Amino acid sequence: MAEAPFTLAIGRGPMGDALRQAGALPDGTPVTLPEIEPIHRAFAPMAMQQRFDVAEMAIVTALQAIAFGKPIILLPITLAARFQHRCIIRLACRPELTPGTLAGRRIGVRAYTQTTGMWVRAILAEAAGLQAADSQWLTQDPAHVAEFADPPFVTHVAPGLKLPAMLRDGLIDAAILGNDLPEDADFAPVFPDPDAAARAWFDRTGVVPINHALVASRAFAEARPGTLAALLTALRAARPRRDPDLLPDSAATMAHSLAHVLAASEAQGLLPRRMTVEEIFAPARALGLH
Template identity: 30%
Template sequence: MTRPSFTLAVQAYDRFQPLFDGRVQVGGARLNCLDLPVEETFHRMVAHGEFDVAELSLSTYVLTLSRGAPFLAVPVFPSRAFRHSAVYVPEGSSVTDPAELVGGVVGVPEYQITAAVWVRGILAEHHGLPVTSVRYRTGGLDAPGRVEKVALDLPADVEITPIGPGQTLSRMLADGELDAVYSARNPGTLGAGVRRLYRDAPAIESAYFARTGIFPTMHVLVVRRDVHEQHPWLARELVKACEQAKAVGLSGIGETAALPYALPWLWAEAERTRAVLGEDWWPYGLERNRATLETFLRYSHEQGLADRRYEPEELFAPSSLTSVVV
């Protein structure tokens, strides 16, 4: 019997590479894996539903829940990142503490992107910078023309203005036209007129994890809802395969005999990461991510994005949250 084929759009991360090269299979299915830049995957999935399974911005996914919910997630998180390091200021800025940005102008590629939700929430909750205490400018980071992927209905006290059609946030920051930028990607002007607000961001982020237990999730794996309705077994099989792929893909990350990546001290970073975050520092599943997801969902609602405060269980296909105990 021929196994059904599904197209998976996800960046070829080390934790997904075994699905690309066939070392790990999804039970009962064949995968056609597409390695695409995340922005392209997000746009094509949200605008056209082109893929059966794809990684998607966690924030964008949450916004779809009240707008027809064309996708259903499984508790697999292709991308995570600490976000104190995502705050950039002009090189000559005197700002050393986020609270000093009160009254300032901050650029974000899109107001609703996951990284910006995390940054705003963390700075408000832990660093004395209320979300509405700055004015926001939106647009492309290094290329002009970026717009919000989904329409937003924000509170009146959130001030957002798009930048000019020929402008970029990166150049405006370097020229001092912005006080800061919150960006998941490094601005092209980093080191050329722009620096990170936190010069020792890893230490700040490690302390944040020690205090909160949160390693922020950025992307989630989603199945198009019509695909899930036709193949309800796929959600659980995806979780099982992604767990296996992660184990295979990360198994040699600290190897010293023959370096798997062109980083001479990666082994030391792997050991430091285990010491700070634990042996399985990139967990899938609901329970080990519950506190992280609850925090994000609270931030999304508090910032006027989500229509209500969702519970983590509401994000996922029910079958993807259970496993058989033998």
């Protein structure tokens, strides 16, 4: 028998669109899917107020929310991931800007806590020994979790400024962008041949650069674990199959990559305390969600 409707904030893509088309889980449970574009506008309301029963959330935001005691739980499925090496760009006329020459430079990113920025900083640390505090970070947005305070090497700028325009005007030396990465001959990746570098990194580390996962409010999860199990089944059935597979969909297959996220987040000052993968997935596991 179908249960009462529940709200799910999820972005556009094969998994979310399959649910939009169906309007319900396979068992007939109705799903209300609010239109939120871009989906990152759902992150703060979910983290701070549990505005939805279930929501897509950037992995750094989810980890911060859990670390600061927000009543949400992480569910074992990846909704979005991508190789990140191409996401840091420079002006094409400045070929001297490479991963090894970014110390002391001004780097723009939407928010210091943005997951894409976390991944790029982790990659720069590995590739060039560049630590977060070695550069000047210019940001436009605060963290989605209000308790987090940016470190002292981060400067907030007017939110109306666009990162590509700031790069053109010389206000920053490099910029990190995600889905809004410009396709413009004025810009070039900081990493030479970023696609080859990303694939070599993935082959060497086995780490999936997870961007977004799924969270549920603790109250909803504890009241309706069966609905969450059915939701996970539906999302996994709609999951696109690609090579390489960048969408791990279980606690076991996400563990290695999440350990990397935790280590990088701790090194970059993104978390108020040390966390483990076991801690993160314990609430879902206790509800039988693996």
